[in-house]
Amino acid sequence: MAPLALLVFAPAAGSVSSAATGFASPPAELFSPLVAQKVLKTAQAFSSQAPQYPQYTDRVNGKWIWFSPDQWTAGFFPSTLYAMGERKRLCGARAGSISESQWLDLGRTWSTGEIPLETHTGVGHDVGFLSYPFMDELALGTKNVTAVEAVNKFATALAARFNPTVGCTRSWDSSDPTDFQVIIDNMMNLEVLFASEALTGNHTLRQIAISHSDKTMVNHIRPDGGSYHVVDYNSTTGAVIHQRTSQGFSDSSTWSRGQAWGIYGFANMYKHTRKFAYLQTARKMAAYWIKNTPSDGIIPWDFNAPLSPPRPADSSAAMIATSAFLLLADQEHSIGNVVGSAYYTNEAIKMLNANTKLAWRPEWESLLANGTVNNPVQNNLTGIVYGDYFFIKAGNELVSRGLAHC
Numbered sequence: 001m002a003p004l005a006l007l008v009f010a011p012a013a014g015s016v017s018s019a020a021t022g023f024a025s026p027p028a029e030l031f032s033p034l035v036a037q038k039v040l041k042t043a044q045a046f047s048s049q050a051p052q053y054p055q056y057t058d059r060v061n062g063k064w065i066w067f068s069p070d071q072w073t074a075g076f077f078p079s080t081l082y083a084m085g086e087r088k089r090l091c092g093a094r095a096g097s098i099s100e101s102q103w104l105d106l107g108r109t110w111s112t113g114e115i116p117l118e119t120h121t122g123v124g125h126d127v128g129f130l131s132y133p134f135m136d137e138l139a140l141g142t143k144n145v146t147a148v149e150a151v152n153k154f155a156t157a158l159a160a161r162f163n164p165t166v167g168c169t170r171s172w173d174s175s176d177p178t179d180f181q182v183i184i185d186n187m188m189n190l191e192v193l194f195a196s197e198a199l200t201g202n203h204t205l206r207q208i209a210i211s212h213s214d215k216t217m218v219n220h221i222r223p224d225g226g227s228y229h230v231v232d233y234n235s236t237t238g239a240v241i242h243q244r245t246s247q248g249f250s251d252s253s254t255w256s257r258g259q260a261w262g263i264y265g266f267a268n269m270y271k272h273t274r275k276f277a278y279l280q281t282a283r284k285m286a287a288y289w290i291k292n293t294p295s296d297g298i299i300p301w302d303f304n305a306p307l308s309p310p311r312p313a314d315s316s317a318a319m320i321a322t323s324a325f326l327l328l329a330d331q332e333h334s335i336g337n338v339v340g341s342a343y344y345t346n347e348a349i350k351m352l353n354a355n356t357k358l359a360w361r362p363e364w365e366s367l368l369a370n371g372t373v374n375n376p377v378q379n380n381l382t383g384i385v386y387g388d389y390f391f392i393k394a395g396n397e398l399v400s401r402g403l404a405h406c
């Protein structure tokens, strides 16, 4: 594979090479005391009467804008609190003034606002994202019954969106029910099907995830490794009607956040199934990413957006891709490809360095700025809850691998 030939260990400009690991040092901001301070301050705003969830900030002062729970992003802040619990375990006093169990209790409290969504939600396929804090809870081995029920109900809701003629789960609802819309982001929501399969032994859920991924591999991914945001299928015939964009620059461009979801999603599918085509797809999408990253390392909101006027960055896409590259590195390692694993790890750290340097904002409520929520509706240059989430996750991942110190 091409990635192996491209192997380089050159540290990113301005960072120090760590003699111990051979990798560049990750940015010091990952473990700044501000991480725990800001997250705790936001966590203290929970209202049990009328829970509201931070999604993105304004562009000027970086203050969170709050939304009702019925949004695809509601799970990220609770899951961030679980990630802080993990960080406490990894980093001790460097992860805030409260204990691990206090972080986890905050995560549980924040999750409760999502429970009504088990019976009614408008988020469609994004029940997978809503499941994050409940999957975090179960990963602790607690067998918490609320979390078990949430995972199973959200998985059932996603499975109910599967159409065997199309072979996919429906992402977005549309006024014409025969217009069956699938977005690349949907690859991220498949994890809840595996989590529920593990709890119930229902293998149909896995088969749905595999069918969805097989179709996505064929119809969303271009020969050059870039991706379409949206594929419209005809739900009656299963035929592809359109390959297009919603949040990207154009139908033929590659929207960076969608590309990041795809790399993560296919690496994750390989982890669960060991189907080699998924690993190859994740590699191909990663190769596109690396090839199209500008020399300054800053990830634009769309890889094909014009350079003038200056195109806004999307730090959230960079953070998701950092986690995706680390997950891909794990998969390479699992098949004995040590060189490939080091290659993706190195690319992840370089990306984290360049984009943290751009986006870190001590004075904002979010950790990072320079996120693009949705550029076609002019929502750019904000902090974003999932950008911060993947930033914290990347820090945890690197500490766990011995590639960073708290």
Ligand SMILES: *[C@@H]1O[C@H](CO)[C@@H](O)[C@H](O)[C@H]1NC(C)=O
Pocket (backbone or CB within 6 Å): 108, 109, 111, 112, 137, 144, 145, 146, 147
């Ligand atoms: C289980 O998790 C829910 C939130 O998802 C929380 O309200 C409840 O207290 C937890 N139960 C235990 C025993 O920790």
Ligand SMILES: *[C@@H]1O[C@H](CO)[C@@H](O)[C@H](O)[C@H]1NC(C)=O
Pocket (backbone or CB within 6 Å): 155, 156, 159, 160, 202, 203, 204, 205
């Ligand atoms: C397994 O899950 C599918 C999708 O939710 C459902 O239709 C089916 O009834 C389940 N099977 C069993 C044995 O519960």
Ligand SMILES: *[C@@H]1O[C@H](CO)[C@@H](O)[C@H](O)[C@H]1NC(C)=O
Pocket (backbone or CB within 6 Å): 176, 178, 179, 234, 235, 236, 237, 241
């Ligand atoms: C899907 O195909 C059916 C049967 O050919 C047709 O009636 C319907 O208009 C098509 N839907 C779309 C969205 O193209």
Ligand SMILES: *[C@@H]1O[C@H](CO)[C@@H](O)[C@H](O)[C@H]1NC(C)=O
Pocket (backbone or CB within 6 Å): 298, 311, 312, 313, 358, 369, 370, 381
């Ligand atoms: C990053 O955000 C700052 C303002 O917060 C803005 O001035 C700058 O142009 C942005 N850079 C990019 C590459 O988006």
Ligand SMILES: *[C@@H]1O[C@H](CO)[C@@H](O)[C@H](O)[C@H]1NC(C)=O
Pocket (backbone or CB within 6 Å): 309, 310, 311, 312, 375, 378, 379, 380
């Ligand atoms: C970013 O959003 C602003 C409005 O919030 C808009 O005026 C501008 O055109 C957007 N930038 C680009 C390059 O699309």
